Each structure stands twice: as C-alpha cells, then as structure tokens.
Amino acid sequence: MTGPADNESDWENKFYWSFYELSNGNIINLHYIENWEKNKFVDADYDYNYTKYELKNGKIISYEFGDAKASDADAMSEEFFDWFESLPPYNDLKKPVFESFSSEFLMVQKEINSFIKNIKDWSEPEKISGNLMNFPSQDFILHEPYGTVLMISPWNYPFQLPMVPLIGAIATGNTVILKPSESAPNTTKVLIKILKAVFPQEWVSVIEGDASLAQALLKEQWDYIFYTGSTEVGRIVAKAAAEYLTPITLELGGKSPCVVDGTAPLKITARRIVWGKFLNCGQTCIAPDYVLVKSEFKAKLITAIIEEIEKAFGENAQKSKDYGRIIHEKHFKKLESDLKKQKIIYGGSTDKKE
Secondary structure (H helix, E strand, C coil), X not given: CCCCXXXXXXXXXXXXXXXXXXXXXXXXXXXXXXXXXXXXXXXXXXXXXXXXEEEECCEEEEECCCHHHHHHHHHXXXXXXXXXXXXXXXXXXXXCHHXXXXXXXXXXXXXXXXXXXXXXXXXXXXXXXXXXXXXXXXXXXXXXXXXXXXXXXXXXXXXXXXXXXXXXXXXXXXXXXXECCCCCHHHHHHXXXXXHHHCCCCCEEECCCCHHHHHHHXXXXXXXXXXXXXXXXXXXXXXXHHHCCCCEEEEECCCXXXXXXXXXXXXXXXXXXXXXXHHHHHCCCCCCCEEEECHHHHHHHHHHHHHHHXXXXXXXXXXXXXXXXXXXXXXXXXXXXXXCXXXXXXXXXXCCCC
C-alpha cells in the first residue's frame, strides 16, 4: 500500500482515499476508493495510512480513519501514564497508580484498539431483505453519524469517562464539544493536551467551566448529547434535549445492592464487596450501596469484610497509598452527615483537609 502524499495532485491521483458520502450534510457511508472524482466511489483495499480530513459547517466531510490518528492518541496516552503521580488523576482523586492504570488509562487504550480493529466492518452497509412495498429493490442499513455531539463528563473517572465515548463519536464521523468536570482540573489539563495534539479545534473542542456553562451549552441545539453523571442532573439534560427532540445517552448512577445468602464462600464474597466498594473510594456508579445478608451469616460477613479492608489498606487507611479520596466537598459533607445517623461498627473517621 502507498503512503501519504506530498502535494495535492498526488492526493487526487496516486493514493488510496477513504471518503464519506454526504446526504443533507451528514456522512452516510464510508467507502474505500483508489481515485477521487467528486462523488464517484471506487472500492479499493483498506489503507491504514492517514491521508486528509476536510471540515464544512462544523462537520467532517472527508477523512481517513487510519492508525496514524489512533497511534498519535496512543502515544500521547503513554506520556500521560508517566504523569500519574505528578498530575492526573492522582492530584484530583489521589487515585493509586495501579487503579489509575486499570480503570482510566487501560480502558481508553482498549477502546482505541477496538475501533482500529473493527471500524471498517462496523461502517459497512448492512444488507437486509426487502419487502413487497419496495419490490424490486436492494435494501441496506446505512450507519450515519449524528453530526455535532455535546459531551458532559463527570469527575469520578475524569480521564476514562470523557475519552471512551469521545473515541466512538469521532471514529464514526461526528465532531465533539467536550465539557469535562471542573472538579478534576489536573486531569482536564492532560485531556486538553492530548486532544489538541491529535485533533484540530474544529473537530474536537474542550470547553472548561462550572455548572453555569453546562446550563448555557444545554440551551443550544445539538445533534446528539452524551451525559454521564447524577440522576438529578440527568433529568435536566433530558428536559433540555426534549426541547429540540435531540437524541441523548444518559449514563446515570443508581443503587447496587449485594445479596449474600451464604451459598458462596464468605471470605471471597467479602473480598469482592470490599474491592467493588473501595475502588475509587466508592465513587463508582455501580459500586455496592448496601448489603442484604441472611441473619445467620451477618456476624461472619462483618468480620470477613473488616479483615479484607485491613488486608487492602492496613489498620489506618488514611496512611495507605492505595486509598483514594473524596474529590467533591458537597459529597464529602453528605457522607459526613450520613455517618451521624448510623451505628458505626468499623472506621467512621473523617478529615476534611484531605
């Protein structure tokens, strides 16, 4: 396969292109072509080499999703890994290095690799059987991008939760306005560094601000909205989207009980409950919220949970390098208030300074 061209004539005559066919300003189908003649498409072998992108009215109208852009992002992510203990997300959440790697960095890398491997197949027209109303015809499902996507991401996984949906949005032909959480400023700096190095501003823009900025953005009309966060704010986003009948994805928190009936070994059960609850200091949408346990196993389960906590973090979790912190003062105060209403069996100390 040939490589990137040195001048515009080479672009048009000698090199493999990928191109998106347009319908009403939206990209409707990815083709692989050898020669570009306006809207004529000639299928050619898939070429990973990065060629060119063009933007019109804020939408991508032609570019090749090759491994050059993905490799750029991958390389920048490698640099990000070296910064774990100096900037993100350690200084935002005091998240341990291994936890940062497994729950933030690794998941982003896997998403990039998944799209590099599968984007060609996913973007192909899907042939389906027709019916008498369309006879005679050939029928296909064409996978279309929405256009300009607004993404509002939270603070609890400040690298992974903005990047994973962004990868999918960009790879499938959309442009993105990303509003990360103002509560994780150190990680946001790195997000901006990576995205500016890989994408032009017309393709991906990061806008910093607090809740008032999010409210202002929601007053605008978007082609799609992707929100991750609380149920309370999710209702606000859904209401704003309904104004323009904008399609949305709401990734919201909920309640996740653990049911312990004694049929599984209690020590393994306790270890898994502790891991799930204390990952990211409990700031995970699917973290265990409460335990429902048969009364005859209650005392043994409590003992096993305490043992697993001390195995993971020592007798004083505050001194453990593997124990994160609550990032948001509002949530810290709520947790502090909740403790006053409970019978505390183990732990229960707080330190607002940390």
